[in-house]
Amino acid sequence: MSQESEIIRPAFKEARNVEADLLLTLGAGSLTDGAKIIALALANQVHTADELETLAQGSNKRSQMSEPTIPIISIPISLSAGEYSNFAGGTDDHSRRKFSFQAPTRGPQLVILDPKLVQSTPNPIWLSTGIRAVDHCVETLCAIVGVTPQSDELAEHALALLIPGLLQCKKERTNTDAHLQCQLGSVEAMAACTSGSVQLGASHGIGHQLGPLGVGHGETSWILLPAVCKFNAAHNANRDRQLRVRKFLIRDKVVSEVLQSYSVNVENSDLGHILDVIIRELSMPRSLSEVNVGRDKLDGLAAHSLHDRWCQSNPAPLKDKSQVLEILEMVV
Structure with missing residues (x-):
């Protein structure tokens, strides 16, 4: 091991x-x-x-x-x-x-955080791990077990730092303030999901098992987070929690501008769709095929995922391989 x-x-x-x-x-x-x-x-x-x-x-x-x-x-x-x-x-x-x-x-x-040092971090690593931090926030805010007013407050504040910061870093990798903003946001994101006893979801759970297939930790969130949100909403697991995050995001000026640039009908868009657009704006892959994971890997990936604690604590708990495959089919 x-x-x-x-x-x-x-x-x-x-x-x-x-x-x-x-x-x-x-x-x-x-x-x-x-x-x-x-x-x-x-x-x-x-x-x-x-x-x-x-x-x-x-x-x-x-x-x-x-x-x-x-x-x-x-x-x-x-x-x-x-x-x-x-x-x-x-x-x-x-x-x-x-x-x-x-x-x-x-x-x-x-x-030790150094916002100048990280300006040399390659874009795929910086932006992908940034979306991982966003994933910490979203799965905390969408969780239904172990959340507290403090965890919600930390996660929302982290999101407000991370998403505008990442979008600015994408445009200007020499912007020291934007890099520090992302670093501080990532700290609060982790504090949110480790405060109390927050039970995260399948974006983390399945993502853990994508790692051994050669997919970076952050890349798993690009691909899985919107799909997991859609899966949980379809199974009526956490609609109220998702609605709160959706409203929080669309109030952000930077997010609103991105959605307008993609001609998104905000009223008809769920949280999964809004996250998908943000990730696309960062030029991140959105499917398993783009990270060289084919259909031949799905069965084993689904089986291993069932052992992960975050799949078991997903708002719509994943107890059968077919449920994991339902999520993977959205992103294959």
């Missing part, structure tokens, strides 16, 4: 051999998650992939685990904001199934 195994395994071995007292990451969310997993593994005397799986969520998880003691410092160059959470994801090299590492996993003790 690994999160980018060619990085994790050598780093874990070296950290253990030199008895490292600090882990430092400079990069995107995969490196941050990798550091969290390394710290957890070091604290629990793990040496093999099979032993590592006993630290992940699932039937093989150990009943007793030690908390990580080695601190982590992260300098992120993306917007997925994994630096602000105490969980991580890792992929099994053989099954290509992604596992979730939760308590007692710990995130970085120090995060």
